[in-house]
Amino acid sequence: MKKSRSRGFDRHSLDGLGVLRAVVQAGSFVRAGEALGLTQSAVSRAVARLEDRVGVRMFRRTARSISLTEEGLRFYESVAPHLAAIEDATIEAGGSSTKVRGRLRVNVDGSIGQFVLTPRLEPFLAQHPDLSVEIAVRDRMGDLVRDGFDVSVRFGIPEPSALKSRLLMRTRIVTCASPAYVARHGMPRRPSDIEKHPCILMRDPSTGSHFGWEFVRGKKVVPVNASGQLMVNGVGPLLAACLAGQGIAQLLELYTRELLADGRLVQVLPEWAEETYPLYAYHHSAQLMSAKVRAFLDFVVALTRE
Known part of the structure; x- marks a missing residue:
């Protein structure tokens, strides 16, 4: 682990956090750069500056893949909900009439994806035209933060976790x-x-x-x-x-x-x-819940009451 230089938090740090989230969600520096309109080298420099300021090596890099280090994962788990809250606050302060927007990644088991969500998702998408939804079927929930998911909907008894769980039905x-x-x-x-x-x-x-x-x-x-x-x-x-x-x-x-x-x-x-x-929804702290997650949870609650 690098020794921190104890620099103050500034605009460059915030920019670096946004780049960090893009890399985690995209799974590579190249795809993160494409999403942000930056070159791969610019993404790499932004991450390096953030690592220098925080004093933590964020990623393990190999010829074929990247993954968060243990210290990087702990750091990202701490900042990811705050980044979503900042994004929502920026949208609201800008007076946007459509606060629910961006990409929502949902982790589900196969039965929920096939029989519950996707056949009934059209009204939710129509209500929020600036939102895109990715439904990912997984055998197990895994780590929502590390895998870049916003929310999960799954059957079964909740496992011990820092996530918030909400019984749906x-x-x-x-x-x-x-x-x-x-x-x-x-x-x-x-x-x-x-x-x-x-x-x-x-x-x-x-x-x-x-x-x-x-x-x-x-x-x-x-x-x-x-x-x-x-x-x-x-x-x-x-x-x-x-x-x-x-x-x-x-x-x-x-x-x-x-x-x-x-x-x-x-x-x-x-x-x-x-x-x-039981069917549960899983999400991050309610105090830092983004508008898109809140809207999706409201939709799922209404759906399961039908």
Whole structure:
């Protein structure tokens, strides 16, 4: 680590912070320069000046990639929310009629991206024409700051994190099969019967194995040893296999409501379907929340209440 020269914070430092954010978001000095209208050498000099003022080496550089150093990551995590707040304050002070603008990067799991957000995003985009939205599907949330994301929307219990989490909804877990499957194999009558049937399993990205199955009625919880030859890592393949009659599957009611209503799927053991799964939004400090993140969260809250 460099020894800090203890210089005061000035305009050049602020300019360097903007360049730093552009490099982190773009993933390279060249692409950051293209976004900022600067040459690669100008970007490199701005980062070097910032490193000199702060006394921290920001990036590891190799022939093929760059990445934040441990000290650089800690520094960027501290300043990134403030940069967003400064950007919003500048827009507001300038009297702009459209405060929600720029690029919003959203980290989601595959099911949220495919079934919840992208099919219903048009009204939000129409309301904010100066905003562009990037939906990135990831197995795990990872580090929002280091990966350059503004917000995340994901199913599951929150992991320990400095991020703020907001519960959006809970949806039931339902067990389903196709009518053709039930005609061939019969309908399970009790949770233990599931162990005699081929099940379509969903991979748990945190363990590499499949999610465990259990059935809930009131205070009674019955775990079962679900097994089968097919394991998938996405809701789309899970639904497709279930609809094709390849086995019994456990899915979120959010994704099966229409399929159950029109008879393409039938619910298995409906009296044992009281288990729920939470949907959370994750973001940085509420005090430093940018206008675009606030608008997106308001949109997602309204969407999940429908």
